[in-house]
Amino acid sequence: MARPVRVVVLGSGSWGTTVAGLAAQNTPTLVWSRSSDTAAEINKEHRNSRYLGDRELPADLRATDDLIEAAHEADVLVVGVPSHAVRGTLDRIADEVRAWVPVVSLAKGLEPGTRLRPTEVISQCLPGHPVGLLAGPNIASEIADGLAAASVVAMQDESVASALQPLFASKVFRVYRNTDVLGCELGGVLKNIVAIAAGMAEGLGVGDNTRAMVLSRGLAEMIRLGVAMGAQPRTFSGLTGMGDLIATCMSPASRNRRVGEAIARGLSVEEAVAELGQVAEGVKTAPTVMELAREYGVEMPIAAEVEAVVAGRRTPTEAYRGLRRRAPGDEEDLV
Ligand SMILES: NC(=O)C1=CN([C@@H]2O[C@H](COP(=O)(O)OP(=O)(O)OC[C@H]3O[C@@H](n4cnc5c(N)ncnc54)[C@H](OP(=O)(O)O)[C@@H]3O)[C@@H](O)[C@H]2O)C=CC1
Numbered sequence: 001m002a003r004p005v006r007v008v009v010l011g012s013g014s015w016g017t018t019v020a021g022l023a024a025q026n027t028p029t030l031v032w033s034r035s036s037d038t039a040a041e042i043n044k045e046h047r048n049s050r051y052l053g054d055r056e057l058p059a060d061l062r063a064t065d066d067l068i069e070a071a072h073e074a075d076v077l078v079v080g081v082p083s084h085a086v087r088g089t090l091d092r093i094a095d096e097v098r099a100w101v102p103v104v105s106l107a108k109g110l111e112p113g114t115r116l117r118p119t120e121v122i123s124q125c126l127p128g129h130p131v132g133l134l135a136g137p138n139i140a141s142e143i144a145d146g147l148a149a150a151s152v153v154a155m156q157d158e159s160v161a162s163a164l165q166p167l168f169a170s171k172v173f174r175v176y177r178n179t180d181v182l183g184c185e186l187g188g189v190l191k192n193i194v195a196i197a198a199g200m201a202e203g204l205g206v207g208d209n210t211r212a213m214v215l216s217r218g219l220a221e222m223i224r225l226g227v228a229m230g231a232q233p234r235t236f237s238g239l240t241g242m243g244d245l246i247a248t249c250m251s252p253a254s255r256n257r258r259v260g261e262a263i264a265r266g267l268s269v270e271e272a273v274a275e276l277g278q279v280a281e282g283v284k285t286a287p288t289v290m291e292l293a294r295e296y297g298v299e300m301p302i303a304a305e306v307e308a309v310v311a312g313r314r315t316p317t318e319a320y321r322g323l324r325r326r327a328p329g330d331e332e333d334l335v
């Protein structure tokens with residue numbers, strides 16, 4: 001009998017640990033933590049208190065602080081470190097991962113400097129591997145609590161995606177497939193910036209109509225840039241686009257939204273990020289996205305205001321005033 005597929009998750013933050021917990025219910029799973037204390041806590045107490053509080057992890061989820069050991073074990077490699085750490089982590093194991101191993105990114109940001117998406121960085125570090133991502137409206141704490149949700153494995157090769165789906169799925173976690181890797185990945189990246197805007201609106205005190213406006217016009221910006229870069233427009237109406245946008249903008253647990261709220265309360269960006277103690281990818285991604293918007297010649301007024309706020313050039317109040325000054329154009333003018 002063939003031995004079961006072994007999943008290895010790199011990164012033991014809130015989402016890496018949660019995804020490792022999902023996989024551990026289906027197949028032998030190992031999570032790599034750069035913190036030996038966290039690895040020991042997962043192994044001995046079946047918890048990750050730094051990121052997931054008291055929540056109990058599956059007893060057979062194993063953890064290690066040895067990155068090379070983790071790389072050797074992988075039949076499927078899941079990259080769950082933040083976007084800025086993907087290259088540094090994978091460069092250390094480029095010669096240790098077996099050639100055919102599929103690699104799944106969880107990261108929702110762009111690499112600072114190169115402007116590359118995480119799957120592109122992975123392909124540079126681990127050339128020749130099937131590379132895709134798992135994304136969707138997936139607030140880690142809710143999934144760790146066992147609340148129902150859905151996600152998407154995006155992979156060019158559908159047969160690889162089909163093999164990956166059951167590794168992450170559960171009775172309450174539905175995993176779909178999509179071959180539009182670019183569109184699915186950009187959805188996860190771009191919604192974080194809109195979520196910062198939504199958080200700022202929340203902090204300034206808004207009504208549901210304003211919330212809906214930020215989401216709808218934010219989605220229009222996501223589609224505009226995504227389509228200019230070559231993504232399928234339909235992808236943005238699915239789980240990785242509109243779905244993730246709604247979850248992240250509406251959830252008080254979203255880190256990006258919380259950063260926006262904290263800035264509107266008067267904290268500096270640095271103070272807001274420090275208060276959070278976790279990654280909010282939209283902060284680092286906003287300037288990179290505005291570089292792309294200029295390169296592709298698309299208008300992204302909400303992202304532009306968020307970028308100005310995180311760069312310290314505007315306050316949230318000034319940003320919303322700036323948006324109100326824009327003359328509304330044709331609503332259907334998406335691309
Ligand atoms: N949390 C969520 O709900 C979701 C998150 N995502 C995405 O998943 C990715 C990971 O996020 P998440 O788990 O939430 O982040 P967290 O902030 O919760 O955890 C980050 C993890 O990455 C580790 N890490 C940070 N910097 C480095 C580095 N330079 N080298 C190696 N490891 C590093 C941290 O280690 P240490 O603890 O030692 O600092 C920690 O284990 C992000 O791109 C995020 O956008 C996607 C869907 C849902």
Ligand SMILES: O=C(CO)COP(=O)(O)O
Nearest residue numbers: 136137138139254255256
């Ligand atoms: O991507 C997420 C939900 O799908 C998590 O969003 P935050 O990083 O804003 O918490």
